Amino acid sequence: QVQTVESGGGLVQAGGSLRLSCAASGRTFSTYTMGWFRQAPGKEREFVAAISWIGSSTYYAASVKGRFTISRDVAKNTVYLRMDSLIPEDTAIYYCAAHVGGSVYDTSAYKYWGQGTQVTVSS
DSSP states (O other): OOEEEEEOOEEEETTOOEEEEEEEESTTGGGSOEEEEEEOTTSOOEEEEEEOTTSSOEEEOTTTBTTEEEEEEGGGTEEEEEEOSOOGGGOEEEEEEEEOSSOTTOGGGEEOOOOOEEEEEEO
16 A cells, blocks of 8 residues: 655746655555656646656656656655646646556556645746
8 A cells, every 4th residue: 555645836937847746655665666647627637757666767748758857765755756847738736646557658557646736837
């Protein structure tokens, strides 16, 4: 069992940066690939990035590749999402979750969702 709590969201101007954190509890946290997703108003939740359990593999949505960086600190049970060059289209609630099977790009492949953290990018 894993519980996740996201933090670090806020209001930022276009071109700015934020770093989101996902604090996880549960002794098996380090064995899971972890993912970040986002959901904008009126839209479905979409994949943003994922990182394998030892951090050797990372995955990104095309829309954020080159701007966002996912990382993890196993000792701190925390996954981070560094977001640079933010644009208004990045405005959404950001969630983290643990990958339990299937494609790392699919929302249905994840469990143990947090409550999310709001990111708002103004133009």
